[in-house]
Amino acid sequence: MxxxxxxxxxxxxxxxxxxxxxSFPETHFFHYLIQGNYFQRKLKIVSSRSLKKIQFLLADKNNFSSWLISYNKATACFIKDLDEKTLRANKRIWVExxxxxxxxxxxxxxxxxxxxxxxxxxxxxxxxxxxxxxxxxxxxxxxxxxxxxxxxxxxxxxxxxxxxxxxxxxxxxxxxxxxxxxxxxxxxxxxxxxxxxxxxxxxxxxxxxxxxxxxxxxxxxxxxxxxxxxxxxxxxxxxxxxxxxxxxxxxxxxxxxxxxxxxxxxx
Structure with missing residues (x-):
């Protein structure tokens, strides 16, 4: 960085x-994560607009079952996705x-x-x-x-x-x-x-x-x-x-x- x-x-x-x-092309994931209104940022909830951008990054588009997704849940899905891509490539370290x-x-x-x-x-x-x-x-x-x-x-x-x-x-x-x-x-x-x-x-x-x-x-x-x-x-x-x-x-x-x-x- x-x-x-x-x-x-x-x-x-x-x-x-x-x-x-x-490694992968730039994701901008954490910028998407916090692009919400004041209340969404305060509650650490991903905005619906950002959620669409995050889903686009993920191999599994069905990671989220609702539109009320916390920062923690979204990040966990993102990390899981990078982990799985890395393992499929027979690697053990990923670089974002x-x-x-x-x-x-x-x-x-x-x-x-x-x-x-x-x-x-x-x-x-x-x-x-x-x-x-x-x-x-x-x-x-x-x-x-x-x-x-x-x-x-x-x-x-x-x-x-x-x-x-x-x-x-x-x-x-x-x-x-x-x-x-x-x-x-x-x-x-x-x-x-x-x-x-x-x-x-x-x-x-x-x-x-x-x-x-x-x-x-x-x-x-x-x-x-x-x-x-x-x-x-x-x-x-x-x-x-x-x-x-x-x-x-x-x-x-x-x-x-x-x-x-x-x-x-x-x-």
Missing amino acids: GYPRSGTTFLQSLLLNFEEVE KTPGHLHIIKLIERYVDNPLFIHIIRNPVNAITSLHKVTTNYPVSWGGARSVNNCMNRWIEDVRISLDMIKKKQNHHLIIYDKLVTQTKTEMDKIAAFLSINSLPGYDHTKYASKIVEPHEPWKNRNFLEVVPQTGYEVEHTLSVMDIKMIHNATRLLYQEVLDIESINYQ
């Missing part, structure tokens, strides 16, 4: 190299990847037993540039184009959430996107240790991209190609010099904290 356009799909594709791991679930970690920990979280953080200029670009190019899919300021503030918010979790809890692991690209085996071996599974001689993200990238997600098509390390900011979508300076000034100290924590805790 992490800020959008930070390499979550790239990491997910790499995780599928492990023979124990199964929805970047925005970063904002509802406490809810996930309340309803899922012993979850493990992997946070991925990308350098701010490239991450913010990428989100600004994709929302500009695909505004309908992304809920509207976002300004550089909006993208920057979201990066700051998301990274603060990740750091708070990583500092406090042992079931959260930090990955730096730029290191994952340039030192893939080293970083994936650390994840293998975190998941208590065997590391591999090598990792190929392109092999499994088709399993998790949906046809309506053209912005993810680069996951079918070799990832090339970037220097500076994304030249294909150049921000103004003032925007780059603003991002550096606003994020420099926070990103340095990320790098410091990673260098101390994950060597």
